[in-house]
Amino acid sequence: MNWITSWFSSSKPSDSSGGIAPDRAKRKVCWDARDTYFACLDKNSVLKPGEEQNLCSKEEKRYEENCAKSWIEYFNKRRVLQEEQKDQLKMMENQANDARKRN
Amino acid sequence: MPGLVFTPKAGILLLLTGAGLLFYFDWEKKRIKEEKEKAKANATYGRPDVGGPFQMIDHDGKPFTEKNLLGSYSLVYFGFTNCPDICPDELDKMGEAVSAIEKALPESSPLRHVNPVFVSVDPARDSVEQVHRYVQDFHPRLIGLTGSYDTVKAMCRAYRVYFSSPPPQEGEASPGQDYLVDHSIYFYLMDPEGLFVQAYGKNNTAQEVTERVLQEITKWEKGERAEQRYTFRTQT
CATH class of the missing domain: 3.40.30.10 (Glutaredoxin)
Incomplete structure (x- = not known):
């Protein structure tokens, strides 16, 4: 299994910085790359990162180059969660409206 | 004006009232102080226990x-x-x-x-x-x-x-x-x-x-x- 762990660790962008946490400037570069990638997903009506096929490969590459893997996982999960929460809120609102109409 | 004449009876009454008032004030003062202290002690229980030595x-x-x-x-x-x-x-x-x-x-x-x-x-x-x-x-x-x-x-x-x-x-x-x-x-x-x-x-x-x-x-x-x-x- 060694080859798997070594392959994973060598693909971690944070390793290139020797374990030093990103500073304000690096954080901003990562957030910008994330926002550009997410904007591309929105443009192509894709919610879940990774399901866009090759439509945003340039943006995705920049995102992966500038953000730690753990950050990317976190941002991607949050994007889906936030959308689901929005849907749930809308559903609840609709149900409340329907109930009001019926009364 | 006979009402203003100082009699021994009136003198004793005055002394008793004075002593009574003094006693009452002193007692009341102690009571309030005690109550305040009790409230203070309770207040530390009411405060969330967050923080402390580190x-x-x-x-x-x-x-x-x-x-x-x-x-x-x-x-x-x-x-x-x-x-x-x-x-x-x-x-x-x-x-x-x-x-x-x-x-x-x-x-x-x-x-x-x-x-x-x-x-x-x-x-x-x-x-x-x-x-x-x-x-x-x-x-x-x-x-x-x-x-x-x-x-x-x-x-x-x-x-x-x-x-x-x-x-x-x-x-x-x-x-x-x-x-x-x-x-x-x-x-x-x-x-x-x-x-x-x-x-x-x-x-x-x-x-x-x-x-x-x-x-x-x-x-x-x-x-x-x-x-x-x-x-x-x-x-x-």
């Missing part, structure tokens, strides 16, 4: 305990330097509030300098050097604290902070590893005696935090604190 290391590598914060209000935030976005946002907000409070109070006010404090919940990666680098991005007076896994854990327990970083012997958390730490994201206002006052969350803006801390400082400067504890308890 032994950490500051971002210059010097020992740092709760005593270093006494004499000023402190805003305390728990986070980690590899935090994606919530920690830096909250620390920016805290710094903004600290600056606004300083500006709002006259230079003569001894409480205008609030201590901004960042406490690492990721001791495996947050070395003194790492924390030192990290605090440079925020308020110039921001104090960064770290320690061993056990001292961090003890401080988090005292402050009722949850965090998920695994202990180092479990092998997962080490410098150079890429992981996130799940943790509570409130920051705490502690008074000049190191007692917990209130907590602020993501939904509170810098302006709200500023206003609420200023209210507390004004109360403290007026000496209204003991009174506040008293009413706090009697309302519950």
Whole structure:
């Protein structure tokens, strides 16, 4: 299994910085790359990162180059969660409206 | 005018009334004092048990305990330097509030300098050097604290902070590893005696935090604190 762990660790962008946490400037570069990638997903009506096929490969590459893997996982999960929460809120609102109409 | 004639009877009556009043006042005074003391003792139970002694290391590598914060209000935030976005946002907000409070109070006010404090919940990666680098991005007076896994854990327990970083012997958390730490994201206002006052969350803006801390400082400067504890308890 060694080859798997070594392959994973060598693909971690944070390793290139020797374990030093990103500073304000690096954080901003990562957030910008994330926002550009997410904007591309929105443009192509894709919610879940990774399901866009090759439509945003340039943006995705920049995102992966500038953000730690753990950050990317976190941002991607949050994007889906936030959308689901929005849907749930809308559903609840609709149900409340329907109930009001019926009364 | 016969009514004004001083008789021995009237004299005794006057003495008795006087003694009675004296006794009554004295008794009443004692009773009120006792009641106040009881209320004070109760008030310490009413206050959430957050905070207390800790032994950490500051971002210059010097020992740092709760005593270093006494004499000023402190805003305390728990986070980690590899935090994606919530920690830096909250620390920016805290710094903004600290600056606004300083500006709002006259230079003569001894409480205008609030201590901004960042406490690492990721001791495996947050070395003194790492924390030192990290605090440079925020308020110039921001104090960064770290320690061993056990001292961090003890401080988090005292402050009722949850965090998920695994202990180092479990092998997962080490410098150079890429992981996130799940943790509570409130920051705490502690008074000049190191007692917990209130907590602020993501939904509170810098302006709200500023206003609420200023209210507390004004109360403290007026000496209204003991009174506040008293009413706090009697309302519950």
